[in-house]
Amino acid sequence: AQKVTQAQTEISVVEKEDVTLDCVYETRDTTYYLFWYKQPPSGELVFLIRRNSFDEQNEISGRYSWNFQKSTSSFNFTITASQVVDSAVYFCALSPWEGGSEKLVFGKGTKLTVNP
Amino acid sequence: GAGVSQSPRYKVAKRGQDVALRCDPISGHVSLFWYQQALGQGPEFLTYFQNEAQLDKSGLPSDRFFAERPEGSVSTLKIQRTQQEDSAVYLCASSLAGPNQPQHFGDGTRLSIL
Numbered sequence: 001a002q003k004v005t006q007a008q009t010e011i012s013v014v015e016k017e018d019v020t021l022d023c024v025y026e027t028r029d030t031t032y033y034l035f036w037y038k039q040p041p042s043g044e045l046v047f048l049i050r051r052n053s054f055d056e057q058n059e060i061s062g063r064y065s066w067n068f069q070k071s072t073s074s075f076n077f078t079i080t081a082s083q084v085v086d087s088a089v090y091f092c093a094l095s096p097w098e099g100g101s102e103k104l105v106f107g108k109g110t111k112l113t114v115n116p
Numbered sequence: 117g118a119g120v121s122q123s124p125r126y127k128v129a130k131r132g133q134d135v136a137l138r139c140d141p142i143s144g145h146v147s148l149f150w151y152q153q154a155l156g157q158g159p160e161f162l163t164y165f166q167n168e169a170q171l172d173k174s175g176l177p178s179d180r181f182f183a184e185r186p187e188g189s190v191s192t193l194k195i196q197r198t199q200q201e202d203s204a205v206y207l208c209a210s211s212l213a214g215p216n217q218p219q220h221f222g223d224g225t226r227l228s229i230l
Contacts, residue, residue: 004158032215033215033216035218037221042223043205043223043224044221044222044223044224045159045207045209045221046221047218047219047220050216050218052216091158091159093158095215095216096215097215100171101164101171101172101174101215102147102149102164102166102172102211102213102214102215102217103149103161103164103172103175104149104151104159104161104219105161106151106158106159106160107158108156108157108158109157109158
């Protein structure tokens with residue numbers, strides 16, 4: 001019932017290219033939250049952004065931007081002018097609020113490699 | 117430290133041994149989570165505490181897995197009679213209460229079962 005799909009397993013770009021990471025989710029809940037996390041080679045998951053199901057405003061933070069579209073159940077992440085330091089695995093996650101649990105349901109991740 | 121602390125960082129055990137993994141959450145964080153991350157996969161939810169109460173253990177794969185948080189702070193994930201398929205990175209996260217709160221993750225414990 002709750003699922004996150006990141007269809008892109010690996011993406012490789014050259015520095016300064018723009019890149020979009022796709023995320024499609026499934027849930028029956030009307031209230032839910034979506035997150036993006038970054039996992040660099042060191043391994044620690046780093047929180048990037050949170051979006052709730054009632055707020056479809058797009059968000060921009062520096063070179064990062066997020067496009068949330070409820071109509072297509074998508075929450076895509078774009079990095080503008082990519083840099084080598086952006087190389088990491090990026091995870092999209094859903095907090096479905098099913099039964100009151102605060103657990104996160106993660107996608108399988110997209111490994112981004114930015115080459116100099 | 118200011119972040120979530122997990123120990124040990126690496127653990128090697130022989131099949132059949134019991135292991136205990138420790139998580140020290142961010143001070144003041146009510147919620148604590150355990151996830152299992154296999155190589156090349158996303159984290160999979162195991163269990164979740166709010167203070168000392170274990171509110172969701174639906175992700176624990178078998179009764180060999182047990183978690184506790186007796187005083188509402190430090191948590192321990194115990195795996196009994198380990199099997200090779202238990203080899204993974206075990207991640208702990210903590211947050212303020214509420215599904216909208218971002219979870220902050222530790223570095224994880226890499227468990228290898230020989």
